[in-house]
Amino acid sequence: MKEIILLKNGELALKGLNRSRFESQLIKNIRHRLHDLGKIKYTASQSTINVEPVDPDVDLDEAYERIKTIFGIAGISRCAAVEKDMDVIKEAACEYLRDELNAASTFKVNARRSDKKFPLASPEICAEVGGVILAKFRHLRVDVHNPELIVNVEIRDNYAYIHGNQIKGAGGMPVGSSGRAAVLISGGIDSPVASWMMAKRGLSLCGIHFASPPYTSERAEMKVRALLGKVSKYSGNIPLFVVPFTHIQEEIRDKCPEDLFTLIMRRFMMRCSEIIAAEQGCGALITGESVGQVASQTMQAIACTEAAVKALPVFRPLIGMDKDEVIEIARKIDTFETSILPYEDCCTVFTPRHPKTRPVLTEIEAAEEPLDIDALVAEAVAGKRMILI
Numbered sequence: 237m238k239e240i241i242l243l244k245n246g247e248l249a250l251k252g253l254n255r256s257r258f259e260s261q262l263i264k265n266i267r268h269r270l271h272d273l274g275k276i277k278y279t280a281s282q283s284t285i286n287v288e289p290v291d292p293d294v295d296l297d298e299a300y301e302r303i304k305t306i307f308g309i310a311g312i313s314r315c316a317a318v319e320k321d322m323d324v325i326k327e328a329a330c331e332y333l334r335d336e337l338n339a340a341s342t343f344k345v346n347a348r349r350s351d352k353k354f355p356l357a358s359p360e361i362c363a364e365v366g367g368v369i370l371a372k373f374r375h376l377r378v379d380v381h382n383p384e385l386i387v388n389v390e391i392r393d394n395y396a397y398i399h400g401n402q403i404k405g406a407g408g409m410p411v412g413s414s415g416r417a418a419v420l421i422s423g424g425i426d427s428p429v430a431s432w433m434m435a436k437r438g439l440s441l442c443g444i445h446f447a448s449p450p451y452t453s454e455r456a457e458m459k460v461r462a463l464l465g466k467v468s469k470y471s472g473n474i475p476l477f478v479v480p481f482t483h484i485q486e487e488i489r490d491k492c493p494e495d496l497f498t499l500i501m502r503r504f505m506m507r508c509s510e511i512i513a514a515e516q517g518c519g520a521l522i523t524g525e526s527v528g529q530v531a532s533q534t535m536q537a538i539a540c541t542e543a544a545v546k547a548l549p550v551f552r553p554l555i556g557m558d559k560d561e562v563i564e565i566a567r568k569i570d571t572f573e574t575s576i577l578p579y580e581d582c583c584t585v586f587t588p589r590h591p592k593t594r595p596v597l598t599e600i601e602a603a604e605e606p607l608d609i610d611a612l613v614a615e616a617v618a619g620k621r622m623i624l625i
């Protein structure tokens with residue numbers, strides 16, 4: 237039996253030009269994610285996208301699994317595409333949905349006829365298909381208000397489509413439809429979740445990771461690469477920039493007060509990131525900060541970190557979330573187990589014993605006086621390496 241996948245677009249409130257831009261970005265993303273599965277035809281109409289295999293050997297199970305991770309899709313239905321003949325339709329509904337029909341105790345049939353030349357109207361299609369199902373699956377009852385299973389029959393131009401309940405898609409907006417942003421990625425639990433959340437809002441990502449060899453090991457970098465690999469299942473490819481941070485950290489250690497160390501370091505991360513983000517055409521920075529989580533994330537500390545950014549907005553999608561809530565997402569996107577591997581991050585190198593939780597910007601600016609900020613930032617940015625994830 238020929239099978240296709242029907243997708244319902246997300247964000248149904250989108251209208252006009254935005255909608256077609258959204259839809260073409262979504263089809264482009266799906267095409268990209270399924271390109272190695274063989275020849276597939278994509279058609280869009282009325283906020284539905286049809287994914288129709290052209291080659292007989294397209295692995296539809298694999299396509300179905302991958303589609304579940306693509307943002308911009310509200311609902312997914314796998315369906316049988318059959319000849320527009322009532323006998324064929326009735327037979328196919330019982331066959332194709334056999335398992336679901338056996339498992340349910342109540343059902344109803346929903347019919348839609350966009351091909352008005354089809355001889356039966358929707359209520360007649362419902363009655364005929366429902367009658368055959370009731371005769372064959374004697375345990376079932378019809379419940380039009382709250383059925384466990386909806387048997388959908390859609391009469392379209394070329395085929396009749398038959399499918400059961402639709403499953404939820406990944407939601408959000410198609411990656412790329414909102415532009416591009418640079419995520420500061422650390423190898424912890426938070427920043428991969430922040431990356432995923434912003435990809436869900438339609439941003440394509442570029443990653444920036446600060447490494448301080450020999451204080452941080454190659455394994456810490458491998459961990460970041462593995463984490464972004466998991467995020468890229470949702471976001472598509474991510475260019476990762478690894479920025480050498482050792483010289484900056486040693487300068488801060490040698491010339492600045494210990495209690496301000498973390499904050500001054502974070503301000504350097506922001507400065508370097510803003511330059512790389514601009515080079516890469518990114519319109520925002522993303523971090524995994526959350527108010528009050530650690531000393532460098534009090535409101536006053538965040539204000540001081542933010543003050544080092546000149547022009548770009550900083551998106552902090554976790555700002556009001558509890559750690560539990562972040563961990564729940566980390567488990568869902570399968571980054572948690574990797575995040576808790578123990579390799580040290582540059583933030584844990586030279587950690588102050590008593591970090592200031594209520595820093596004042598003028599005090600920090602004074603503490604940065606002995607540093608040649610521009611030269612240090614330029615040196616770090618010039619030393620970056622790019623890895624395509």
Ligand code: ATP
Pocket residue numbers: 419420421422423424425426427428444445446447505522523524525529530532581582583
């Ligand atoms: P995470 O779980 O993401 O490591 P965290 O709670 O450990 O977060 P911090 O270490 O204070 O928090 O870092 C806050 C944010 O700063 C991170 O979420 C990340 O966006 C950024 N960041 C921290 N360390 C690095 C790094 N080495 N490279 C790039 N970004 C970093």
Ligand code: MG
Pocket residue numbers: 422423424581583
């Ligand atoms: Mg961290």
